[in-house]
Amino acid sequence: MRLPRVLAVYVGRVFLVSTLSVLGGLMAIVALFDVIELTRRAAGRPEVPFGALVEITALKLPFMTIEILPFALLLGGLVAFWRLTRTSELIVARAAGLSAWQFLAAPVAGGALLGLVAITVVSPVSAMFYTRAERLDSMLLRGGAGTLGLAAGGLWVKQRDDGLARGGAAILHGERIAAVTPDRLTLERVSVFRLGTDDRFLARIEAERAVLEPGRWRLEDAATVGLEGMGPRERAMVLPTDLTVARLQDGLAPPDTLSFWALPGFMKVLEEAGFSAQRHRLRFNALLALPLLAATMVLVAAGFSMRPARRGGVGLMIGAGVGAGFALFVLTKVVGEFGVSGTLPVALAAWTPAGVGLMLAVAMLLHLEDG
Structure with missing residues (x-):
């Protein structure tokens, strides 16, 4: 049976509202902790106004959005699919002859679209604002060292x-x-x-x-x-x-201060100037993989939250989904360090978390559909 357009729009709307609500909540929490940390660092500098600390945090918000997006998709998907399962809407859709893959088409497309918007639109704004935040942080809290620094040997x-x-x-x-x-x-x-x-x-x-x-x-x-x-x-x-x-x-600045569009050119400049471009290359590949990771997070959320309530253990499954998300985060950081050190190819290090999560999600959904 073909997925009705009205149902696709409804499911997609429920998913996007849930995801954006979770994203806003997570950003508020992270911003609060960032302001608290900046306030702690500014404790010995009475000349630094509190408004400047809030400005630094506000300038970091676009960067935080990109970093938090995969987990917002995971948590938002868990909430949305749990709600649709609890109200029996998913059960009715299955009874009408729809498979989980048809039901998830709109949320997966929405997640991939959010990832694409993040790297193409949010990333340039994030790089510009994050650079400004780093300069303010350096000038107010780090003694004006600037973004150009020295290694141990000069x-x-x-x-x-x-x-x-x-x-x-x-x-x-x-x-x-x-x-x-x-x-x-x-x-x-x-x-x-x-x-x-x-x-x-x-x-x-x-x-x-x-x-x-x-x-x-x-x-x-x-x-x-x-x-x-x-x-x-x-x-x-x-x-x-x-x-x-x-x-x-730009060469000595962290790759977080460069946009998705600027990274390829700067990597070339870095290598010609004798700098290592491993971190910049890893950042570029991680941004490239973000739409796939976003879609994967939606599938992971579905796999852990679409269990019928009558079977019991729904809370345990949702908790396992949150744990899987944090495990994927740890995997991303660990494999990323291997990529920066040269132990693993950078592309492999950047794409592995999305690939592992995708295989896990597909396996769970196949079990849910056919098991």
Whole structure:
């Protein structure tokens, strides 16, 4: 029997209302805890107004929406399908000759659509607002360190260098960031290693200061150390570059501050500049997998909540569904760390949670339909 359009619209509406209500509740809870944490961190800074802490949390809300969406779909689906089962609407639909797969078509499509909207529409807004939130957090609560930071061994940057050998490379290391403005970066105690096309060492430049300006590095009080020894010190040297302060900041910023559309281009920039793009690649693949994960969560919710009430154990099944959702969350984090470390391919690490959840949901629904 073909699914009536009125029934599909009704089931889809019940599911979406339940999911959006749960999503709103979860976001309110997470925002409350975030404000409490920010208030704790600002306890020793009386100059930081409470309104600024609320603003930081508000700017994080689009990012929280993407992170919470799969669990909102799971919990919202559990509530919606439990309600439809408790009121015997699902039983009537089955008696009319409809299978669970037909009944779930609208909710699954709605869940996948929410995931698609999250990555294509919410993600750019999330990246813009989250970047602003991180800057406010840095300026007010972290002493103005900014999004450009140093690793334990200083800042390392790799770029093209056609000065001594066509197609060569230059590796620049600065021990300390002295100043950062939107169009200028100043490093102190800088070493530049110039390499040939076969990674053969050609020369080293030692400078007291390096300033990144549009189109060039300006090396101050610099001397070149070649195979014949150290040359005379010069007041200024110029090293051409296509890097900018914005690109470096985006490269050192977490992938959460980049939108779905911007991630592919930035991953290329990161790799050309010598940074690791593993976390950004994992984030991009995780966003790609979000519509599938969203649809999977709907199927998981259905598998754990469509048990007829007369059989008993409905509460236990719904509790098991919530537990399955948290288990999937833990799996996502654990497998993601394997992907970042390079133990697993990034694509496999990003798509595994959705794949595992999908197999679990399909198995449960097949048992529910035919078992």
